[in-house]
Amino acid sequence: MTPLRRNLPALVVFACGLVFFLIGIARGEADTVLTKAINLCLECIGVG
């Protein structure tokens, strides 16, 4: 079995992941993550 064929599942998953990731950025999900992450998450620290 060639290395390419042996790693084909990983390659397909990685490629799909990359497409999903880029779709997510285009949809503005990264901004949602940023907004959540730069504000103190009271739930995370056990206060809110």
Next chain:
Amino acid sequence: MLGKVFSSAGKRLRLWVQVCFTALTNGYAAGFFKGKIYTGSTKAICVPGLNCYSCPGALGSCPIGSLQAVLGSRNYKFSFYILGFLMMVGAVFGRFVCGWLCPFGLVQDLLHKIPFPKKLRKLPGDRWLRWLKVVLLALFVILLPLFVVDIIGQGDPWFCKYVCPSGTLTAGLPLVATNPALQAAVGWLFAWKGLILAVVVLLSIVVYRPFCRYLCPLGVIYGLFNPIAFYRLRVDEEKCTSCGACQRACKLDIPVWRKPNSMECIRCGDCRRACPHGAICSTFSCPSKEKEK
């Protein structure tokens, strides 16, 4: 003798990688003194391990926290961004992330070095307890943030809010300790999360990585990729005598000789170092002719 030197060097390398990666991704040291969190744009990007974005030093975001943030927002009911990130990291590393790059994994590793009269291989009911993390992923990370929403359609990050001891340790404790306003606001929720943290800390001394085994939803996701990731383990069937030395060396009690790519394996490398026949190697170091079990 030489084998012992290499074995010790391998273990130390992992510890150094864990320490350096944790320091690198939590490098905003001023945050710990000021009692504030970093607010730069790098926080739009996730780090691979469980690393609370409200940790004062955090430069990136926790993938589990981010997933709940997106699912719980009123604009999205599916997260391409986080799922894509997890697929890319999972496809390359699988649970190698847990063993080498996760800050809370490092904390548990260090706690397990504390001497204790009777260390346990696993907790009673281990087989069933392992399913707890799957339930937490399905319920607390996905379903509850998605469907239990307030009047404007926003859901809570249930896992972060009610379970995550990593957030309590790396964000809750340092922020509450340095911020008087937060000290005035702590209540039963902080006590509950403190209790979970205390149980995990105490268990970590007795059992190896109890949080990763029984509670971590991120480990469930990366575990799914273990059998297909670029980084996998291989057992050379010609060299393997099924002696079980790998399983005895594995702190997670995985029969590596039968299941080298078990979803529970965090790729610590102890089995490779313990194999007396050198039968276990990774896809990055093996000759390609060796068969994968």
